[in-house]
Amino acid sequence: MASSRLKSLTKLALLLGIPVALLLGLFGGGVYCGHSNRDAILAFERDWLGMDVVVPTKPEPVKPEPVKPEPVKTEPVKTEPVKTEPVKTEPVTPTPTPVTPVVEPTPTPVPVALVAVTDPVPLTLAPTRPLPDDLHARMAEPVRVRVKVLVDPELVDRRPDWIAYVQRHVVWASQVLETQIGVRLELRGVVVWPSPASTAEAQLADLHKHSRDGADLLLGLSSRGFTGATPVTTSPEFNSSEFNSSEFNAGIALVPANPGSRAPHLRGLLYAVGQSLGATPVTDPASEAWRAGSFMADVRAPDSQPVALDDDSRRRLLERKSLPFQVNVEPPSVDDGEL
16 A cells, blocks of 8 residues: 555646656756847847847947057268377397296105904014023113114115005014014004115215104115125114113114015114114124124125024113114205215
């Protein structure tokens, strides 16, 4: 019963709703069209149906008239030529400007960073001899000597590893000196030696022109080999056979080479440090110190000869190792000759 009523109501709604919807749609469309075409409808009612209605008029667009520019009349300007009088110039004799020669400053060598060296000493070291009782305290006193090394350019050209070469020799010499006299060498810098002289005396004099840069001892690593009797310091006291100064050690020394050795500058380095500390060079080839291979004797000793230190030189070094190092002194003028 209920479903039949629902169907009846649905049919009634459709019968009534569809015509009503169409009427509303037509009415709405007519209103929209009439409003959109209001001007045309009013004109039709006025012209064709004779109805008294007011048709709004559209404003006619105003056409602007083009403006004709009037030509501007320009009168030519008469310019009078300017009379220029010639200027009399007197000949000027140019004054030569003196040319000052530019002297370029010598570049300051820059120290190179150092690395650790672990290579063992390539030469045989003689056993350390026992010390007298009065020297035990001196031996137990540790001393550090800071060194700066200038390297001969000839050696730099021959050895691309010249920095490591210097480091190895300083470490090897330090091992020998620590064992013999309790002195440790500390490398503070390695730089190229600009234009060293050819003779030992001239090279020693040239070393005084260079700064130590905080080091105790300035060493010049020469590519030349000198005899063991050649002095390696410039102070007159150190060059004599007897050194009487008890106030300081030498601050500048020359390191000779031993070209045929596996460690070409080891004996020379020990010799130079020993002489700078006041040890007297051994000059007699017949002496026991020379025959024993003391590094204060012949720097050109063969590698088969163990590196040793004679008793007299060892005592001298132990007694003087704690003295301060001298400041730079003005060296005597030396002519640079050829060997």
